[in-house]
Amino acid sequence: MQKIFINQQSDEQLMIQVMEHHSHPALVELHRRYAKKLLGYFVKMLNGDIDRAQDFVQDIFLRLLEKKHLFDPEKKFYTWVFTIAGNMCKTSYRQPAYQSLTINEELHRSSPGENLAEKERFHRLMEQSVAGLEHHHRTVFVLRYLEHFSLNEIAEITEASLGTVKSRLFYATRKMTEQLQAFDPRYETNLFKLL
Amino acid sequence: MEQHEARLFDLLESKDFSELTAEELVYVGEYLTEDEYRFQQQLIRAAQDWAPEVEIEPLPLKLPEAVGPLRRSIPLYQALLAVAAVIVLFVVLRPFRETVLAPVENVEPLTKIKTEIVHDTVVQYISKTDTVVLREKVPMRQEVVHVPVTANSERSDHRPAGGKGSNGVKPAEELILPGTDNTMELPELNEAAMRNEGQSMRKDETYQLIPAGRGW
Numbered sequence: 246m247q248k249i250f251i252n253q254q255s256d257e258q259l260m261i262q263v264m265e266h267h268s269h270p271a272l273v274e275l276h277r278r279y280a281k282k283l284l285g286y287f288v289k290m291l292n293g294d295i296d297r298a299q300d301f302v303q304d305i306f307l308r309l310l311e312k313k314h315l316f317d318p319e320k321k322f323y324t325w326v327f328t329i330a331g332n333m334c335k336t337s338y339r340q341p342a343y344q345s346l347t348i349n350e351e352l353h354r355s356s357p358g359e360n361l362a363e364k365e366r367f368h369r370l371m372e373q374s375v376a377g378l379e380h381h382h383r384t385v386f387v388l389r390y391l392e393h394f395s396l397n398e399i400a401e402i403t404e405a406s407l408g409t410v411k412s413r414l415f416y417a418t419r420k421m422t423e424q425l426q427a428f429d430p431r432y433e434t435n436l437f438k439l440l
Numbered sequence: 441m442e443q444h445e446a447r448l449f450d451l452l453e454s455k456d457f458s459e460l461t462a463e464e465l466v467y468v469g470e471y472l473t474e475d476e477y478r479f480q481q482q483l484i485r486a487a488q489d490w491a492p493e494v495e496i497e498p499l500p501l502k503l504p505e506a507v508g509p510l511r512r513s514i515p516l517y518q519a520l521l522a523v524a525a526v527i528v529l530f531v532v533l534r535p536f537r538e539t540v541l542a543p544v545e546n547v548e549p550l551t552k553i554k555t556e557i558v559h560d561t562v563v564q565y566i567s568k569t570d571t572v573v574l575r576e577k578v579p580m581r582q583e584v585v586h587v588p589v590t591a592n593s594e595r596s597d598h599r600p601a602g603g604k605g606s607n608g609v610k611p612a613e614e615l616i617l618p619g620t621d622n623t624m625e626l627p628e629l630n631e632a633a634m635r636n637e638g639q640s641m642r643k644d645e646t647y648q649l650i651p652a653g654r655g656w
Contacts, residue, residue: 269503272501272503273501273503276498276501280498280501281497283498284496284498295496299498299499302498303499303501306501306503307503310503310504314515367486368490371486371487390484390487390488391487407446408443408446411446411450412443412445412446412449414449415445415446415448415449415452416445418452418483418484418487419480421483422476422479422483
């Protein structure tokens with residue numbers, strides 16, 4: 246009989262072991278596979294608060310242990326864990342008060358013509374613009390463009406229809422372009438140069 | 441509105457403005473200008489290429505200590521089922537209650553005691569029943585018990601001796617109670633004996649107990 250090592254088992258098989266046998270090694274293996282990805286997700290969703298993101302990663306795996314009976318083996322583990330992650334961010338969502346002013350300062354800080362610096366500045370502006378979105382718009386934007394989930398997977402994670410996911414993505418990107426355009430009419434030209 | 445936004449999003453992700461068909465141009469033109477379409481599309485592509493990597497490593501996982509089966513947490517519904525099962529077992533297996541008969545009114549006592557004071561002797565007539573029938577009583581025999589008055593009494597103890605009285609009544613035999621010195625403390629009888637009712641000696645019928653030939 247071929248022995249299957251724990252690192253060769255699928256996510257769903259590991260989660261079943263956690264459900265049936267309260268297996269800590271299986272949970273540790275899941276942590277090894279998903280902790281960094283979840284940490285990146287939490288950092289983006291929690292406005293760059295790394296300490297809080299670390300606490301959330303620790304907390305989510307304890308929740309997996311407590312609510313293991315809620316896992317449906319017919320579904321994908323990663324969609325389930327990101328659903329839990331999204332709900333955790335939703336309950337602790339805080340709008341940063343300084344966001345708009347910071348975008349304005351960033352737009353007028355560095356001198357034009359320094360493409361690398363401009364590109365980095367643009368990315369910072371995007372981060373701040375994402376942080377200013379409402380929770381459900383920010384969730385779909387991060388899952389789609391920063392975590393690279395498919396539209397169907399995002400619909401499963403957010404427990405919404407495909408049309409709703411697309412609508413939220415459209416609104417999120419539209420809101421961000423309006424914010425970035427509002428502070429510097431020349432920004433559009435620079436943006437096209439960066440890309 | 442959601443339907444329009446979903447279709448616009450599909451076009452933004454898949455087609456440049458120059459690639460739109462005539463029908464799509466008309467459709468997009470209702471919601472976005474060309475500059476808006478181009479800028480939003482560029483932002484989407486910039487976000488797709490952005491993907492900032494988090495350079496920090498996650499902290500090691502800290503799990504609670506391994507717990508035994510008794511300390512393991514269980515879902516709420518299992519806990520509620522266990523409580524319900526205990527309640528059902530308690531109701532089914534509880535001991536039977538003792539049946540308490542309701543008090544019956546007007547029940548005559550099984551043993552009747554009639555007390556009479558004859559001169560210096562207290563006579564008790566005890567009627568006992570040795571057969572008990574619910575709501576029925578069958579008296580079987582009658583027993584006469586003579587109980588001498590104790591030292592608390594001031595009267596002398598005169599007892600008739602042998603023979604029959606003039607009325608043919610045989611003197612009662614003294615009943616010796618086992619384990620006693622043939623005396624019995626009967627406070628209620630002592631109280632009755634000491635009661636001064638002020639009866640006239642004319643009404644005294646104890647002469648019947650005095651054997652013939654004997655007098656004062």
